[in-house]
Amino acid sequence: MxxxxxxxxxxxxxxxxxxxxxxxxxxxxxxxxxxxxxxxxxxxxxxxxxxxxxxxxxxxxxxxxxxxxxxxRRRSPMIYRPQHGFGKQPPSPALDRFLAEMTELGREASQTIEVSVVPAPPIVRQRLELEEGELTAVRRRIRLLDGQPYLTNDSYYPYGLVKGSDEIMSPADIPRGANAVLAELGHQQGLTVHEYEWRMPNPAEKARLDITPGTPVTEEILTGYTAAEVPVRCVINCLPGDRIKMVLEIEHTRT
Missing domain, CATH: 1.10.10.10 (Winged helix-like DNA-binding domain superfamily/Winged helix DNA-binding domain)
Structure with a gap:
């Protein structure tokens, strides 16, 4: 017994x-x-x-x-698909992929964009193989659904590569995608490395995303490399655990 x-x-x-x-x-x-x-x-x-x-x-x-x-907690998760970064752009020149997808689902999607030139933070300096104090151009975005912040998306580029690009250096959306702009500048990416870490948010992330106590986040770091294995882009996403459902689509090929 x-x-x-x-x-x-x-x-x-x-x-x-x-x-x-x-x-x-x-x-x-x-x-x-x-x-x-x-x-x-x-x-x-x-x-x-x-x-x-x-x-x-x-x-x-x-x-x-x-x-x-x-x-x-109010649950209305956003479906996040990391593999869509290099997918086909929406036909509307007024919407990027995120805004187009969420609008189709009946969500009120919006975003804020800030662009600045800053010394590369340590994590970015390491991924982009830069010297200490070397400058990067960063596009910092907060993406919102129904008025609530759902994720932050900060894209860093070596400043020397993009300083002549009006699109990347402007605090406006790039409907065709920054990856297409990089390719036109001669920096076509052939490989993107995805890294994930699950942890509790720091004070800056709590403030940007209006995160309530006890909410974990996923930090996603994407590093884009050219065919010559030169890193040209580092993206840091912060995804709150109570608002995001991540979906990975993996295509299998027969051998």
Whole structure:
């Protein structure tokens, strides 16, 4: 006869009960009851209630917005396909691929773009094989859906390669894609290396993406190389775990 399992603690029972109620849609569009109200409901202390709520925060099911209270995370993930970076551009000159795809899905898509010339950060300097203090042109974008930031997209280029390009150096969208511009400048990319790291966000990422506590992010680093193995582009994407669903499409060939 298997040994009996110990009864879960009271705060775990509270989190289990709240989880069931959340999954049933009970708190849709409304905050959870206050700590004092939950303490009265479960006949316990606010400290015990807070421990139960902390379990749900760690799961990413709810977040705390003090002093307003606790809220259920709104789930409306964006499908992110890393392999689309070199895909066919949309026919409309007014929309890039991201804006075109999201508009077709009925989402209100927008983005902000900033362009600056900066010394290469260490991670970029390493990927682009630059000397310390060497300059890069960076296009920093925040992409939004329905008014909420969904990802940041920062593209770095050796400044000497792109300083003569009005398109890359302008804070405007490039509907045909910066990769096409690079190719026209004589830097056609033949290989892109993708790196992924899952971690908690730093303060700058929290601010840019309005990330709530307990939300992990995926950092995606893409380095583009020419056929001669010269790195010409380094892109750093930050993808919040509560807003992104990543889909990889891998084509298999028979041998």
């Amino acid at each position: 298997p040994p009996s399992q110990p009864s879960p603690s009271l705060y775990t029972r509270i989190s289990n009960d709240l989880r069931k109620r959340i999954n049933a849609g009970e708190f849709s569009g409304a905050p959870l009851p206050s700590e004092a109200s939950l303490a009265a409901t479960y006949k316990t202390s606010r400290i015990t209630v807070r421990k139960g709520l902390s379990e749900l925060i760690q799961e990413g099911l709810i977040y705390a917005d003090r002093p307003r209270g606790y809220f259920v």
